[in-house]
Amino acid sequence: MGSSRLPGKVLMDLGGESVLARVIHRLRRAALVDKIVVASSTSEKDDAVVRECERLQVLSFRGSEHDVLDRYYRCAELQRAAVLVRITADCPLLDPELVDLTIRAFLAENCDYASNALVQSYPRGLDVEVLSRAALTRAWTKAHSPHDREHVTPYLYEHPELFRLVSVMADADYSHHRWTVDTLEDLELVRSIYARFENQNCFSWREVLKLMQREPQLAEINAHVVQKAVHA
Numbered sequence: 001m002g003s004s005r006l007p008g009k010v011l012m013d014l015g016g017e018s019v020l021a022r023v024i025h026r027l028r029r030a031a032l033v034d035k036i037v038v039a040s041s042t043s044e045k046d047d048a049v050v051r052e053c054e055r056l057q058v059l060s061f062r063g064s065e066h067d068v069l070d071r072y073y074r075c076a077e078l079q080r081a082a083v084l085v086r087i088t089a090d091c092p093l094l095d096p097e098l099v100d101l102t103i104r105a106f107l108a109e110n111c112d113y114a115s116n117a118l119v120q121s122y123p124r125g126l127d128v129e130v131l132s133r134a135a136l137t138r139a140w141t142k143a144h145s146p147h148d149r150e151h152v153t154p155y156l157y158e159h160p161e162l163f164r165l166v167s168v169m170a171d172a173d174y175s176h177h178r179w180t181v182d183t184l185e186d187l188e189l190v191r192s193i194y195a196r197f198e199n200q201n202c203f204s205w206r207e208v209l210k211l212m213q214r215e216p217q218l219a220e221i222n223a224h225v226v227q228k229a230v231h232a
Helices: 019-027 044-056 068-079 096-109 133-142 146-151 184-196 205-214 216-222
Strands: 037-041 059-063 083-086 113-115 129-132 165-167
Touching: 019 044, 019 096, 019 184, 037 044, 037 068, 044 059, 059 068, 068 083, 068 133, 068 146, 083 096, 083 133, 096 113, 096 129, 096 165, 129 133, 184 205, 184 216, 205 216
Parallel strands: 037 059, 113 165
Antiparallel strands: 083 129, 113 129
16 A cells, blocks of 8 residues: 555556455466465555455455565465465456466476566566575575565575576567556556456456557557666
């Protein structure tokens, strides 16, 4: 709820559901995900997130607002999770097939961390990260900069000498597409996309690609938005 660019974005309306609800509905269709936990903060403004989780009948966990790495670590410890899939709640076009694809890559390569965003080839907003709890614990222990603590996973992918990393790539470069929600223009685009699919949850990222090819003017809605930098 404390987004600097679009406060309250995860509970904003997206075709009759909240942005968070759309993420949850789509993630529930991933075959290899055993349990979903929304890792929110102890800030009072996130009470609304917890109420939405109760409505959606999904588990929630509350931890540090700014030390998100600590929040993830404590959530993972409580859930005794051996492997974690990290999804951000502002990506309502998340594709469950890409979630499963990234999990399979992680398991097949027996690595510490796998992601389809190590090298950005998929549209922004389809990012999936998979990591072992052992790797998370090491990052939690060793990472001390505010940058690493806020963004959870940089310590892993910025130290390839310490962790075995696997990159999951698309069949072409689609990274110029921006399908995440960080501004009102982003939300307007995603609302337009959902409307084209009758506000259902089952359409794939490939179908969205075809839509954007048919209606290239849609991309103009948020074409000027610059991605917020993760790096310090």
